[in-house]
Amino acid sequence: MTKRTIDQIVARADQFADAFENYDPKPGDRDAPLPPVMAVKLAAWRRDAAERELADAVHAAREQQLSWRELGEAIGTSGEAVRQRYGAKA
Template identity: 80%
Template sequence: MAPRSIEDIKARADEFADAFENYDPQPGDQDAPIPPVMAVRLAAWRRDTAERELADAVRAAREKRLSWREVGEAIGTSGEAARQRYSASA
C-alpha cells in the first residue's frame, strides 16, 4: 500500500466521521455484535483520526521550534523519517 498524504488521511477521516454522525441507531443495535465490516470501518476511522491528530501535533511541535530529531524521537522514528512524512503538513 502506498503512503497516503496528510490530505488523503484528513479527507478519509472526514468521510468516516460523516458516516458515524449520520448513523441512525435501531432498537437492539447495542445488543448485537458489531458486523465485521463495521468493525473494520471503525478501526480505519480510529486510525485515520489518530493519524490526523498526530499530524496536527507534529505541526504544533514544529511551530514551537522542536527539531525534526525531537519529533522523530517522540513518535519512535528518526528525525529524517519524521521530516519526510510530516514536512508538508508542518
C-alpha cells in the same frame, strides 16, 4: 502499504465521520456485537483520526521549534522519516 498524504488522511477521516454521524441505529444495535465490516470501518476511522491528531501535534511542535530528531524519537522513528511525512504541512 501505500503511504497516504495528510490531505488524503483528513478526507478519509471526514468521510468516516460523516458515515458515523448519519448512522441511524436500529433496535437492538446497542446490545448486538459489531458486524465485522463495521468493526473494520471503526478501526480505520480511529486510525485516521489518530493520524490527523499526530499531524496536528507535529505541526504544533515544529512551531515551538522542536527538531525533527526530537519528533522522530517521540514517535519512534527517525527525524528524517518524520520530516518526509509531515514536513510539507509543518
